[in-house]
Amino acid sequence: xxxxxxxxxxxxxxxxxxxxGPAAWSPDGQRIAYVNLHGNAAxxxxxxxxxDLLTGKTAVVQAEPxxxxxxxxxxxxxxxxxxxxxxxxxxxxxxxxxxxxxxxxAVRLGPKTGSPSQKPVRLxxxxxxxxxxxxxxxxxxxxxxxxxxQPQVYVGELDAATGSLRITDALLWIKEPACHSLDGGQxxxxxxx
Numbered sequence: 001x002x003x004x005x006x007x008x009x010x011x012x013x014x015x016x017x018x019x020x021g022p023a024a025w026s027p028d029g030q031r032i033a034y035v036n037l038h039g040n041a042a043x044x045x046x047x048x049x050x051x052d053l054l055t056g057k058t059a060v061v062q063a064e065p066x067x068x069x070x071x072x073x074x075x076x077x078x079x080x081x082x083x084x085x086x087x088x089x090x091x092x093x094x095x096x097x098x099x100x101x102x103x104x105x106a107v108r109l110g111p112k113t114g115s116p117s118q119k120p121v122r123l124x125x126x127x128x129x130x131x132x133x134x135x136x137x138x139x140x141x142x143x144x145x146x147x148x149x150q151p152q153v154y155v156g157e158l159d160a161a162t163g164s165l166r167i168t169d170a171l172l173w174i175k176e177p178a179c180h181s182l183d184g185g186q187x188x189x190x191x192x193x
Contacts, residue, residue, distance in 0.1 A: 011032070011051060011053060011056070012034070012036075012051060015038075017038055017039060018036060018037070018038050019036075019037040019038075020034055020035065020036060020037070021034060021035030021036075021037065021079065021080065022034070022035065022079060022080060023080075024080050024081045024082040024088070025082060026050070026082050026111075026114070027082065027083075027084050027085075027086065028111070030052065030053060030054065031050050031051060031052050031053060031114045032050065032051055032053065033048060033049070033050045033061065033080050033082050033088050033114075034048070034049060034050075034051070034080065035047075035048055035079070035080055035090075036048075036049055045063070045064075046063070046064040047060050047061075047062065047063040047064070048060070048061040048062045048063075048080055048088065048090050049061060050088070050109065050114030050115075051114070052114060057114075058114075059109075059113055059114040059115040060115075061088055061090070061107060061109065061114075061115070061116055062090060062092065062105075062107065062116075062120060064092070064093065079091050079130060079131065079132055079133045079144075080133070081133040081134070081135050081142075083106075083135060083139045083158065083160075084138070084139035085108075085139060085160045086108055086109055086111055087106045087107060087108050087109070087163065088106065088107055088109055089104055089105070089106045089123065089133055089135070089142065090104070090105055090106075090107075091103070091104060091105075091129070091130035091131075091133075092104075092105045092120070093129075098127075100129065101126070101127050101128060101129060102128075102129045102130045103122060103123070103124040103125055103126065103130065104122075104123040104124040104130060104133070104142075104144060104165065105120045105121065105122055105123060106120065106121050106123055106163055106165075107119070107120040107121070108163070121163050121164075123164070123165040124144075124146075124154075124165065124167075126146065127148055128146040128147050128148035129146070129147045129148075130144055130145065130146055130147075131145050131146075131147050132144060132145040135158070139158060139160065140157055140158055140160075141155065141156065141157050141158065141168075142155075142156050142157075142158050142165060143155045143156070144156075154167050155167070155168050156168055
């Protein structure tokens with residue numbers, strides 16, 4: 001599609017049973033990664049796919065057979081982002097009995113195929129469901145939201161050499177006044193470092 005919206009074209013065919021999560025551009029702008037939720041009363045499938053925008057060829061990055069369609073569509077916002085060094089970072093649900101939790105995983109993709117070139121690596125391990133990723137332009141820092149009974153926003157540094165994530169800050173989001181300021185003034189709300 002052009003900058004003015006002209007020359008639009010469909011890049012993924014969908015049925016009434018498909019739902020798509022957010023999309024992420026590859027570093028070279030030739031592919032996209034996206035979440036595909038496919039299900040009806042009989043089946044439920046979840047996958048992260050990449051698609052070559054010129055040829056239309058797809059590659060499955062991650063497929064999950066364990067997927068509660070109603071819970072996913074209502075409670076979990078699947079996420080994916082593509083780093084400058086060729087990794088796709090995604091939220092992946094844990095096995096029962098912790099299937100309400102999801103954690104961040106990363107997998108390096110082949111630049112020409114968009115297929116995994118290695119096994120996924122776990123980046124986080126904890127309670128709560130991830131609902132958002134954002135990465136800095138230089139690819140060194142990742143921020144994500146983990147929804148728990150007490151939501152927090154995490155900021156971390158990505159190590160391109162090892163593929164690891166080091167959490168550097170946790171911002172606590174307080175919706176309701178949890179306490180008053182020390183001077184007895186306004187209640188404390190918002191992000192706290």
